[in-house]
Amino acid sequence: MKERPILFSGAMVRALLAGTKTQTRRVVKPQPRRVDGGVPFGDAPAWAHAEPGSAMMRCPYGKPGDWLWVREAWQHSNHPYGPYDEDCMVFYRADFLDDVHGPDGEKSPEGHYRTWRPSIHMPRTASRIVLEIKSVRVERLHDISEADAIAEGIERADDFFDCRCWRAYDEPKGSDVVFPDDPIGSYASLWMSINGPGSWDANPWVWVLEFRRLNVEHSPC
Structure with a gap:
């Protein structure tokens, strides 16, 4: 069993904590060069694929049974007077989204702002979420099913006229912009909010990681 870090946005951290996010999709790098529409991977295990004529491509996030520890925006109780140490109290931006x-104190009448550290700088000892990989596969982004879009942790919005509605990402909470009975549309807006304009239309090959959250903080010695 190996252990690796993985980054999640605040909204997705909340979904992990709520137990509504059990999948994540990450772009395969480099992208396969096949242009005939066929599946570019061979018969290797799902976490270790090979493009014809190329070296083996292994999933950088691991294989089933491996662990992922989550990096998220954070801060510690020694800030700004000293460095982080393992005895510090740790605060997480995702806990302040409501x-x-x-979350950054930008609306504070006193003008007090919170200074968060980027998730990429989170050390292992400050992480609060550990995931165990259950399965890995490769597919085109647009192949996502409605069930898988929901498993990605998208958020339900208020229902209208007995129709399930899903949040539109990059829009303020409470916005009238929702996706009625269209979880894939909601996930597409989430993908673009993270990866930028045009990233959904690009329809890249992605690693699909299915996982479960563990009730542990550190890997065994």
């Missing part, structure tokens, strides 16, 4: 002053 704060009336905003």
Whole structure:
């Protein structure tokens, strides 16, 4: 069993904590060069694929049974007077997304702002979420099913006229922009909010990781 870090946005951290996110999709790098529409991977295990004529391509996030520890935006109790150490109290930006002053304190009447550290700088000892990989596969982004889109942790919005609705990402909460009975449309907006304009239309090959959250903080010695 190996252990690797993985980054998640605040909204997805909340979904992990709520147990509504059990999958994630990450772009395969480099992208396969096949242009005939066929599947470019051979008969290797799902976590280790090979494009014809190329070296083996292994999933950088691991294989079933491996662990992923989550990096997220954070801060520690020694800030700004000292460096982080393992005895510090750790705070997570995802826990402040519903704060009336905003997660960064930008609406605070006192003008007090919260200074968060980027997720990429989170050390292992500050992480609070560990995931165990259950399965790995490769597919085109647009192949996602409605069930898988929901498993990606998209958020339900208020229902209208007995129709299930899903949140539109990159839109304020409470916005009138929703996706009625269209979880894939909601996931597409989430994908673009993370990966940028045009990233959904590009329809890249992606690693699909299915996982479960573990009730542990550190890997065994």
